[in-house]
Amino acid sequence: MADIGARLEEICAGRVLSGDAIGDDYTHDETLGGEPVRPAHVVLPEDADEVAAILKLAAETGTPVTARGSGSGLSGSAVPHPDGILVSFERMNKILEIDTVNHVAVVQPGVTLTELEEATAAVGFVYPVYPGELSASLGGNVNTNAGGMRAIKYGVTRHHVLGLQAALPTGEVIRTGGRFVKASTGYDLTQLIVGSEGTLALVTEAVLKLQPRLAHQATILVPFPDLASVMTAVPKVVGSGLGPLILEYIDALTMGAITYTHDLQLGIPDEIKEKAQAFLVVMLENNSAGRLDEDIETAGELLTELGALDVYSLPGGAARKLVEARENAFYTAKGVGADDIIDTVLPRSSLPEFFTRVLEIAQGNQTLVIGCGHAGDGNVHLAVFQKDPEVRHRVLHELFASGMALGGAISGEHGIGRGKKRHFLELEDPGKIELMRRIKQAFDPQGILNPGVLFD
Amino acid sequence: MADIGARLEEICAGRVLSGDAIGDDYTHDETLGGEPVRPAHVVLPEDADEVAAILKLAAETGTPVTARGSGSGLSGSAVPHPDGILVSFERMNKILEIDTVNHVAVVQPGVTLTELEEATAAVGFVYPVYPGELSASLGGNVNTNAGGMRAIKYGVTRHHVLGLQAALPTGEVIRTGGRFVKASTGYDLTQLIVGSEGTLALVTEAVLKLQPRLAHQATILVPFPDLASVMTAVPKVVGSGLGPLILEYIDALTMGAITYTHDLQLGIPDEIKEKAQAFLVVMLENNSAGRLDEDIETAGELLTELGALDVYSLPGGAARKLVEARENAFYTAKGVGADDIIDTVLPRSSLPEFFTRVLEIAQGNQTLVIGCGHAGDGNVHLAVFQKDPEVRHRVLHELFASGMALGGAISGEHGIGRGKKRHFLELEDPGKIELMRRIKQAFDPQGILNPGVLFD
Ligand SMILES: Cc1cc2nc3c(=O)[nH]c(=O)nc-3n(C[C@H](O)[C@H](O)[C@H](O)COP(=O)(O)OP(=O)(O)OC[C@H]3O[C@@H](n4cnc5c(N)ncnc54)[C@H](O)[C@@H]3O)c2cc1C
Numbered sequence: 066m067a068d069i070g071a072r073l074e075e076i077c078a079g080r081v082l083s084g085d086a087i088g089d090d091y092t093h094d095e096t097l098g099g100e101p102v103r104p105a106h107v108v109l110p111e112d113a114d115e116v117a118a119i120l121k122l123a124a125e126t127g128t129p130v131t132a133r134g135s136g137s138g139l140s141g142s143a144v145p146h147p148d149g150i151l152v153s154f155e156r157m158n159k160i161l162e163i164d165t166v167n168h169v170a171v172v173q174p175g176v177t178l179t180e181l182e183e184a185t186a187a188v189g190f191v192y193p194v195y196p197g198e199l200s201a202s203l204g205g206n207v208n209t210n211a212g213g214m215r216a217i218k219y220g221v222t223r224h225h226v227l228g229l230q231a232a233l234p235t236g237e238v239i240r241t242g243g244r245f246v247k248a249s250t251g252y253d254l255t256q257l258i259v260g261s262e263g264t265l266a267l268v269t270e271a272v273l274k275l276q277p278r279l280a281h282q283a284t285i286l287v288p289f290p291d292l293a294s295v296m297t298a299v300p301k302v303v304g305s306g307l308g309p310l311i312l313e314y315i316d317a318l319t320m321g322a323i324t325y326t327h328d329l330q331l332g333i334p335d336e337i338k339e340k341a342q343a344f345l346v347v348m349l350e351n352n353s354a355g356r357l358d359e360d361i362e363t364a365g366e367l368l369t370e371l372g373a374l375d376v377y378s379l380p381g382g383a384a385r386k387l388v389e390a391r392e393n394a395f396y397t398a399k400g401v402g403a404d405d406i407i408d409t410v411l412p413r414s415s416l417p418e419f420f421t422r423v424l425e426i427a428q429g430n431q432t433l434v435i436g437c438g439h440a441g442d443g444n445v446h447l448a449v450f451q452k453d454p455e456v457r458h459r460v461l462h463e464l465f466a467s468g469m470a471l472g473g474a475i476s477g478e479h480g481i482g483r484g485k486k487r488h489f490l491e492l493e494d495p496g497k498i499e500l501m502r503r504i505k506q507a508f509d510p511q512g513i514l515n516p517g518v519l520f521d
Numbered sequence: 522m523a524d525i526g527a528r529l530e531e532i533c534a535g536r537v538l539s540g541d542a543i544g545d546d547y548t549h550d551e552t553l554g555g556e557p558v559r560p561a562h563v564v565l566p567e568d569a570d571e572v573a574a575i576l577k578l579a580a581e582t583g584t585p586v587t588a589r590g591s592g593s594g595l596s597g598s599a600v601p602h603p604d605g606i607l608v609s610f611e612r613m614n615k616i617l618e619i620d621t622v623n624h625v626a627v628v629q630p631g632v633t634l635t636e637l638e639e640a641t642a643a644v645g646f647v648y649p650v651y652p653g654e655l656s657a658s659l660g661g662n663v664n665t666n667a668g669g670m671r672a673i674k675y676g677v678t679r680h681h682v683l684g685l686q687a688a689l690p691t692g693e694v695i696r697t698g699g700r701f702v703k704a705s706t707g708y709d710l711t712q713l714i715v716g717s718e719g720t721l722a723l724v725t726e727a728v729l730k731l732q733p734r735l736a737h738q739a740t741i742l743v744p745f746p747d748l749a750s751v752m753t754a755v756p757k758v759v760g761s762g763l764g765p766l767i768l769e770y771i772d773a774l775t776m777g778a779i780t781y782t783h784d785l786q787l788g789i790p791d792e793i794k795e796k797a798q799a800f801l802v803v804m805l806e807n808n809s810a811g812r813l814d815e816d817i818e819t820a821g822e823l824l825t826e827l828g829a830l831d832v833y834s835l836p837g838g839a840a841r842k843l844v845e846a847r848e849n850a851f852y853t854a855k856g857v858g859a860d861d862i863i864d865t866v867l868p869r870s871s872l873p874e875f876f877t878r879v880l881e882i883a884q885g886n887q888t889l890v891i892g893c894g895h896a897g898d899g900n901v902h903l904a905v906f907q908k909d910p911e912v913r914h915r916v917l918h919e920l921f922a923s924g925m926a927l928g929g930a931i932s933g934e935h936g937i938g939r940g941k942k943r944h945f946l947e948l949e950d951p952g953k954i955e956l957m958r959r960i961k962q963a964f965d966p967q968g969i970l971n972p973g974v975l976f977d
Pocket residue numbers: 094095131132133134135136137138139142143154174195196197198200201202203204205206207208209210211212213214261262263264266267268269392393394395396478479515
């Protein structure tokens with residue numbers, strides 16, 4: 066491996082770390098209960114040619130390569146291989162262009178969501194995908210197909226990646242797609258790389274679709290007597306044509322935990338709190354303040370008809386705080402001792418039945434399962450409290466199996482990585498797994514990219 | 522081949538055509554100048570198992586298989602192989618469900634856009650992708666990633682395909698995606714199959730995302746003194762937040778041809794007609810008539826500032842007719858003797874430069890090139906009038922090469938198929954072609970699906 070370190074130095078002089086010089090940060094992502102792993106080398110490339118050269122070296126020597134953005138992932142897919150190279154994109158962090166004619170941003174993979182938010186706001190545009198962790202990199206977002214609360218209106222990362230530059234494990238650098246929203250010119254390599262968790266190619270540049278930034282937003286918080294009525298209300302709000310920006314459910318326990326840890330005052334009277342078993346957070350946006358007021362009014366009426374206990378308009382500051390607290394629900398869950406987090410996605414219509422199953426599975430296994438989620442897109446985030454790893458595996462297995470039986474998939478946005486791989490391989494159609502393996506081989510004949518992620 | 526006919530009869534009794542019993546319709550699509558080819562057999566399956574059995578037989582005997590929807594394609598990709606089997610999906614034409622909770626339609630591939638439009642309208646939803654030919658099948662739409670005028674607001678077919686059932690050339694039937702808008706659970710097989718022109722799998726069912734059907738639409742027709750000012754106006758309209766449903770450009774010659782052939786009265790005074798070198802058609806939609814009126818007013822003001830000669834509000838009937846005439850521009854071009862049609866896609870910002878190049882290429886080759894297109898998404902439809910096949914190949918080659926040099930791709934929505942394959946193989950990055958070939962092999966190790974399409 067010393068030899069590889071020296072050869073990496075030739076490619077990225079002064080930007081290679083080996084052995085003890087490797088900081089702890091590089092050994093893990095944010096997955097609960099994941100084992101940290103120190104790679105043999107960390108290398109910090111500055112352009113696509115360097116990335117390609119690293120991959121050529123790795124292919125020649127059969128060395129595993131793992132990409133790392135900000136390491137905020139929740140699937141363990143940025144955890145390196147002990148004998149491998151970790152390619153950290155922290156130095157490829159330039160916003161190359163905010164193109165206000167084609168409405169795209171061209172970014173290097175190490176750019177963070179926070180940086181992109183600032184740059185787009187300055188010119189009246191927005192990259193409308195807001196996954197909960199704004200320190201995440203766009204390279205990580207692309208490779209996990211990150212979602213977030215606003216997916217209900219704008220879709221997820223996949224829907225905003227128009228093109229990529231990527232270095233293939235065979236050493237070529239390709240460009241896919243471009244500054245346009247559609248093409249029918251061969252297979253869509255862009256979409257194949259999106260969500261591939263660093264197993265197919267290393268992304269060295271991304272062309273991201275922007276939207277005009279609308280001027281006004283307003284938020285209502287809507288308590289319901291039970292989760293079932295929230296789930297019935299959701300499709301009606303989506304089908305109303307109001308085009309909600311956020312449509313998030315939070316169960317009473319989770320609401321308690323996040324308001325408590327974030328010291329949130331939402332102005333809900335005690336007698337409503339007592340009755341409320343679930344909450345819906347609805348955010349609307351509009352370019353016209355007048356239209357927004359009207360729409361919020363309409364939404365409130367609609368939700369009252371649908372069984373809401375009341376409707377609370379949240380002032381800007383409180384709304385922002387609540388959304389932030391919801392985004393940090395992961396840390397809240399971690400703080401109160403959750404042992405794992407899952408993010409199953411289901412057809413909206415299956416949510417009520419799924420929640421019945423969740424309760425049965427939790428009770429049947431003496432496990433606490435609480436949650437919140439992107440109700441509008443059927444993406445349920447559940448925190449699982451169960452110390453015993455075997456029982457926990459069984460609980461997760463049963464939760465995923467129930468979700469899949471109801472037409473869902475294991476992960477809506479966090480990915481499979483290492484953390485959920487056993488479940489993926491146990492539960493997914495073997496014919497599909499086999500096909501995915503062959504696709505993996507088409508990109509990476511030697512299997513150097515992120516071995517152990519997705520497949521064994 | 523007699524043997525294969527008999528074995529197909531075992532799979533689809535009474536639904537196999539061979540030899541002279543095969544009607545002319547099965548020998549071609551709508552590609553200009555394409556050569557009709559009669560396949561050895563046409564088979565009309567009724568379910569996914571039959572489709573899988575046909576593929577198993579084909580794999581066993583090394584027989585080429587081509588899928589056919591409605592045969593309205595413009596790339597020659599539904600034209601069968603002379604020794605092959607044509608699988609026509611005309612009997613798999615059931616709408617299995619319009620699911621108003623999850624907001625999806627589940628359809629068999631032979632369902633036409635017209636049929637889906639009727640079924641969704643009945644329940645207040647819409648499948649918002651309107652490619653110009655409503656007799657086209659959803660299976661064909663999925664496999665060409667069909668676009669259309671409303672892509673500027675809603676995106677193209679790709680953005681509405683949430684899941685598929687598909688029979689693989691290796692004989693398995695898989696299900697991908699589902700009734701949800703996002704997942705991060707392995708590679709996105711759905712998006713890989715979309716746009717693959719029947720070369721990777723046969724689609725036997727599709728889950729399509731629906732939108733609420735908004736109540737009101739209004740259209741303005743906006744003449745401009747030249748194409749360049751149209752192209753400058755387009756990004757401003759997109760960036761305005763008005764969210765146009767249609768943003769279509771039509772050049773003066775094309776406008777003349779379509780108004781003439783469709784006997785359209787648009788009420789534009791002669792002195793404006795004389796000055797107008799290009800037109801923009803802008804359609805907006807809203808659930809509120811009042812808001813729509815306001816928005817049309819705002820759009821008109823914006824376009825006047827941007828150099829429009831005038832702004833004409835089109836009454837519903839005239840608007841519908843104009844859009845229809847525009848959709849049939851292909852037949853108009855065919856009628857007046859066009860020899861080929863291309864649909865290059867480019868970054869919007871490159872359109873003015875591209876049009877300068879188009880003029881140079883046309884003049885340099887004594888060729889007439891006229892057009893219209895989806896200006897909002899940079900998708901330019903050009904009719905090429907040039908009888909000499911060699912000169913025509915050169916003209917197309919130069920047009921595509923210019924488009925690609927400006928950041929574009931050969932086809933925005935029609936596909937590569939057989940018709941544009943030579944250009945694709947000549948102009949596309951060989952590294953990408955090689956990767957696509959390996960992906961093709963991952964799906965179809967024996968190369969039985971649509972050989973001759975995309976690759977040689
Ligand atoms: C508090 C909190 C809230 C969160 N909320 C959300 C949420 O709402 N929605 C959501 O989707 N996720 C959420 N996440 C998860 C996480 O932020 C996302 O998965 C994010 O996309 C990871 O980005 P990253 O830069 O940290 O990637 P990393 O963790 O570094 O890597 C993620 C994956 O991408 C690969 N990768 C990174 N860069 C590249 C590259 N250039 N080329 C190829 N592969 C690459 C890695 O190999 C790995 O497989 C949350 C996490 C936390 C801690």
